[in-house]
Amino acid sequence: xxxxxxxxxxxxxxxxxxxxxxxxxxxxxxxxxxxxxxxxxxxxxxxxxxxxxxxxxxxxxxxxxxxxxxxxxxxxxxxxxxxxxxxxxxxxxxxxxxxxxxxxxxxxxxxxxxxxxxxxxxxxxxxxxxxxxxxxxxxxxxxxxxxxxxxxxxxxxxxxxxxxxxxxxxxxxxxxxxxxxxxxxxxxxxxxxxxxxxxxxxxxxxxxxxxxxxxxxxxxxxxxxxxxxxxxxxxxxxxxxxxxxxxxxxxxxxxxxxxxx
Amino acid sequence: xxxxxxxxxxxxxxxxxxxxxxxxxxxxxxxxxxxxxxxxxxxxxxxxxxxxxxxxxxxxxxxxxxxxxxxxxxxxxxxxxxxxxxxxxxxx
Numbered sequence: 001x002x003x004x005x006x007x008x009x010x011x012x013x014x015x016x017x018x019x020x021x022x023x024x025x026x027x028x029x030x031x032x033x034x035x036x037x038x039x040x041x042x043x044x045x046x047x048x049x050x051x052x053x054x055x056x057x058x059x060x061x062x063x064x065x066x067x068x069x070x071x072x073x074x075x076x077x078x079x080x081x082x083x084x085x086x087x088x089x090x091x092x093x094x095x096x097x098x099x100x101x102x103x104x105x106x107x108x109x110x111x112x113x114x115x116x117x118x119x120x121x122x123x124x125x126x127x128x129x130x131x132x133x134x135x136x137x138x139x140x141x142x143x144x145x146x147x148x149x150x151x152x153x154x155x156x157x158x159x160x161x162x163x164x165x166x167x168x169x170x171x172x173x174x175x176x177x178x179x180x181x182x183x184x185x186x187x188x189x190x191x192x193x194x195x196x197x198x199x200x201x202x203x204x205x206x207x208x209x210x211x212x213x214x215x216x217x218x219x220x221x222x223x224x225x226x227x228x229x230x231x232x233x234x235x236x237x238x239x240x241x242x243x244x245x246x247x248x249x250x251x252x253x254x255x256x257x258x259x260x261x
Numbered sequence: 262x263x264x265x266x267x268x269x270x271x272x273x274x275x276x277x278x279x280x281x282x283x284x285x286x287x288x289x290x291x292x293x294x295x296x297x298x299x300x301x302x303x304x305x306x307x308x309x310x311x312x313x314x315x316x317x318x319x320x321x322x323x324x325x326x327x328x329x330x331x332x333x334x335x336x337x338x339x340x341x342x343x344x345x346x347x348x349x350x351x352x353x
């Protein structure tokens with residue numbers, strides 16, 4: 001994942017750490033380690049019709065706004081195209097990766113924090129939509145009926161949570177690397193918390209209601225997700241640094257906080 | 262030009278190998294969230310099916326590898342190209 005020549009010297013350690021983690025993880029797979037897969041998206045047909053419609057209506061304006069933002073920014077600031085492409089590519093690559101975690105389950109990183117830190121959360125729903133459509137149609141992963149719900153967790157909740165923490169980190173005067181790390185970990189976890197919330201709303205428990213059900217789904221996702229979110233945090237820091245080092249004029253023009261320095 | 266093409270192809274190949282290597286762990290996996298739904302609402306019927314499902318776990322792994330490969334190739338191409346452009350302009 002990490003391209004050695006573009007990794008600033010300071011960032012090599014996390015890159016190496018992550019690579020080692022991934023290699024070790026895949027060796028567990030080769031040895032036939034018992035694994036349970038936690039899926040990033042809600043599967044096709046696993047949300048009631050009313051919820052599918054509700055989440056589609058909820059995420060549609062975000063998707064429309066993000067398409068408009070991307071169209072506008074590629075027309076007015078052509079130098080941002082490369083950053084848009086890089087952020088999209090990062091989401092594309094990371095959502096296809098299955099990383100093993102301490103619980104013996106494996107799960108996916110989300111990768112939306114890089115684009116959020118570089119370009120604000122505004123263009124992220126469109127990128128999430130491309131990934132979700134690709135996975136729903138070609139990989140039988142996620143689904144067309146649950147597209148709205150999955151778009152809300154991956155493209156809206158995750159990036160906005162990451163953005164809040166990125167701004168918060170910057171506001172507190174923290175180092176950019178720390179802010180990006182916090183944003184990435186939060187964005188990843190927020191995506192899964194949202195998924196757990198969506199499932200809890202659709203399937204409240206008979207005894208404990210929504211809250212008990214939320215806890216149950218959160219338990220499935222969160223424990224597996226924490227180590228993966230931390231690994232993703234390191235990788236996001238490395239990629240954001242590589243991207244910010246290479247394209248200074250674009251940074252100054254974009255609305256991102258990294259630029260406002 | 263040849264260098265980033267090589268890097269992109271290498272990225273694709275590495276991603277493919279990783280995904281294929283991980284295929285073993287995919288056998289017998291259980292979708293925990295689906296299980297939890299069945300536990301909470303045993304009567305719930307999955308009302309829609311995926312439009313198309315890969316015929317085998319291996320085919321699915323290859324498709325996932327292609328997705329990761331596309332992402333890694335594009336990102337690597339951008340980073341390497343920008344790095345080269347900066348060097349040719351005399352930047353650090």
